[in-house]
Amino acid sequence: MHQTFDAALEINLLHANQEGADHNRAHFDEWGITCLNVMSSPGAGKTALLERTLAALSDECKIAVIEGDMTTELDADRLRQYNVPVIAINTGRSCHLDSKMVAGGIHRFSHDYHPPEFDLVLVENVGNLVCPAEFEVGEHAKVALLSVTEGEDKPLKYPFMFQEADCLLITKMDLAPHLEVNINQIVENVRQMNAHVTIIPISAKTGEGLEDWFNWVRSTLKTQAEPQRLSAIV
Ligand SMILES: Nc1nc2c(ncn2[C@@H]2O[C@H](COP(=O)(O)OP(=O)(O)OP(=O)(O)O)[C@@H](O)[C@H]2O)c(=O)[nH]1
Ligand SMILES: [Mg+2]
Ligand SMILES: [Zn+2]
Ligand SMILES: [Zn+2]
Numbered sequence: 001m002h003q004t005f006d007a008a009l010e011i012n013l014l015h016a017n018q019e020g021a022d023h024n025r026a027h028f029d030e031w032g033i034t035c036l037n038v039m040s041s042p043g044a045g046k047t048a049l050l051e052r053t054l055a056a057l058s059d060e061c062k063i064a065v066i067e068g069d070m071t072t073e074l075d076a077d078r079l080r081q082y083n084v085p086v087i088a089i090n091t092g093r094s095c096h097l098d099s100k101m102v103a104g105g106i107h108r109f110s111h112d113y114h115p116p117e118f119d120l121v122l123v124e125n126v127g128n129l130v131c132p133a134e135f136e137v138g139e140h141a142k143v144a145l146l147s148v149t150e151g152e153d154k155p156l157k158y159p160f161m162f163q164e165a166d167c168l169l170i171t172k173m174d175l176a177p178h179l180e181v182n183i184n185q186i187v188e189n190v191r192q193m194n195a196h197v198t199i200i201p202i203s204a205k206t207g208e209g210l211e212d213w214f215n216w217v218r219s220t221l222k223t224q225a226e227p228q229r230l231s232a233i234v
Helices: 007-031 046-057 074-080 099-112 159-164 173-178 183-193 210-220 228-233
Strands: 034-039 063-069 086-090 120-124 141-147 167-171 198-201
Touching (some): 007 034, 007 099, 034 046, 046 063, 046 074, 046 120, 046 167, 063 074, 063 099, 159 183, 167 183, 167 210
Parallel strands (some): 034 141, 063 086, 063 120, 167 198
16 A cells, blocks of 8 residues: 655655656557546456457457556456457555556557557556546546445545546446445435536446447547547546
8 A cells, every 4th residue: 555644745746646647648649549547446347347348349449458456467367358458567565556557568568569550548447446546647538437336425435536537337237226225326426526427327247338338438539529528638
């Protein structure tokens, strides 16, 4: 875990990280690649979402994945079955990806492949609802997942993730009928934090909502018209 001892240290850390993120974004821009940073608490369904996304979209656009995990290549190996480049980054004791780690991944990617051929880089961040939202890695948009099993109060208790998100996926909707969960309350709490975020309820299991998610991803691609929300945040 990273520890913050004082505010000045935190500011320096985030400032250095921001410079690295700008460097990474400049690479993506030069190559015409859109980068999405996919974040959530552990187990909310990031890898399941990426599996469905690679299966559906890798014929129409060229995708690479940067896979962040503290240890193991378990998720990276799941995604390699879709025949796309998967660059695994083990963060060790760090509970989030930072821009320097992702720069290492990008430089490996550019050494092994020809990046201008690619359209989309999906970054799966370390499962953690707190600091991944604070450490930009060079993405053009942030995607946050919240599963129906986590409780309606999470947007209020972990506000930064929800304030920063451009797209919020409410995941595992197939489980909702079996739980005492109020989806409208989740939406209301998310809206309280972020009035403009795109909210899409999905199930990677049944496929509910996935077409809306794919359309949102398509709208972020550089070859498409820039969506208003994106032009507002750059
Ligand atoms: N019922 C149901 N289960 C799901 C769904 N999506 C994911 N899961 C299950 O939830 C568990 C965690 O899914 P992952 O995709 O590994 O979650 P993750 O966010 O990548 O997890 P970490 O990378 O460890 O943070 C697995 O057992 C999945 O099968 C869904 O839409 N419905
Ligand atoms: Mg995962
Ligand atoms: Zn962290
Ligand atoms: Zn570089």
